[in-house]
Amino acid sequence: MEDAKAGLRERKKRRTRATISDAAIALFLEHGFQRVSVAQVAEAAEVSKRTLFAYFPTKEDLVVHRLADHETEAARVVRAREPGTDPLAAVREHFLRGLRERDPISGLNDHPQVLRLTRMIYDAPSLVARMEGFKAGAERELALALEETADTPELTARLAAVQIVAVQWALAQDNARRLAGGEPADARFEGAVADARHAFALLENGLRQPAAQR
Numbered sequence: 145m146e147d148a149k150a151g152l153r154e155r156k157k158r159r160t161r162a163t164i165s166d167a168a169i170a171l172f173l174e175h176g177f178q179r180v181s182v183a184q185v186a187e188a189a190e191v192s193k194r195t196l197f198a199y200f201p202t203k204e205d206l207v208v209h210r211l212a213d214h215e216t217e218a219a220r221v222v223r224a225r226e227p228g229t230d231p232l233a234a235v236r237e238h239f240l241r242g243l244r245e246r247d248p249i250s251g252l253n254d255h256p257q258v259l260r261l262t263r264m265i266y267d268a269p270s271l272v273a274r275m276e277g278f279k280a281g282a283e284r285e286l287a288l289a290l291e292e293t294a295d296t297p298e299l300t301a302r303l304a305a306v307q308i309v310a311v312q313w314a315l316a317q318d319n320a321r322r323l324a325g326g327e328p329a330d331a332r333f334e335g336a337v338a339d340a341r342h343a344f345a346l347l348e349n350g351l352r353q354p355a356a357q358r
Contacts, residue, residue, distance in 0.1 A: 161199050164189040168206035173260050177207070177268040204274045207265065214249050215278045218309065219285035223293055231294050232308065236344040239312055243319075243336050246329055251319030252336050254329040262320050282309045307350070311343045 167189035171180045182203055186196045200206045218235050225234035242250040248258045265271045287305035290296040296304065319336050323329060 157199075160191065160195070164191060164196055164199055165206060165209065168200075169210075169261070172207065172264060173257070177203075177264055177271065204270055207261075207271055208274045208278065211249065211275075211278065215281045216285045217249075218282055218305075218312070219289040222286065222289040225293075231290055232304075232344065232348055235308055235312075236340070239315070239340055239344075240337060243333065243340065249316060250336075251316035251321075251323065252329050252332060254323045259323060263324060266320075279309060279313055307347060311347055315340055315343055 164185065168180075168185045171185060171188055182196060183193060185206065186193045189196065200209065217238075221234050221238045222231045225231065239250065241247075243252050246253045248255075248262075251262075253259075265275065283302070283305045286309060287298075287301040290301040290304060291298060294301075315336070318339065319332060322332050
């Protein structure tokens with residue numbers, strides 16, 4: 145009985161969270177992130193401001209929570225890779241799969257709402273700052289994964305993680321800018337794959353241990 149009640153409460157929380165988020169995104173896309181207040185979001189979602197803040201502590205959280213899983217994505221890929229698979233190769237293949245599947249985080253998704261949401265994020269300084277925070281978090285998590293699963297020294301892991309995350313970030317931003325300029329995702333796909341393969345090849349060469357230290 146208690147388990148059933150707990151399950152019901154959890155489902156209710158998920159529905160409330162989704163309702164608030166959907167209302168916020170709709171308002172932000174229609175009027176602009178800067179022009180919509182938290183009070184307006186609460187009113188549209190039919191909840192109190194207190195309830196809203198219980199789910200989303202800041203206004204920015206109403207947007208970036210949808211990307212939260214991606215903060216630890218590279219680290220999860222490294223931890224879940226098949227035995228004998230190089231960490232960099234695992235991350236590369238995951239990024240290429242994201243391009244094929246048109247994962248929005250790869251920048252290669254031209255669904256109108258995705259394009260509008262991406263444009264809105266880059267137009268709002270506070271959201272850009274939060275995305276930079278996500279980037280830093282991704283670096284920390286990936287460094288830990290490299291240390292723990294690839295027997296990588298702490299400094300090497302940190303430096304490798306910074307480079308890997310920066311490359312993925314740059315590739316995704318390049319794709320997003322091209323699509324924002326009107327290039328269809330399908331037309332961009334081959335170029336995006338070529339750029340990704342080139343970028344990861346540079347990483348592989350740059351991250352290879354110098355011969356003198358082997």
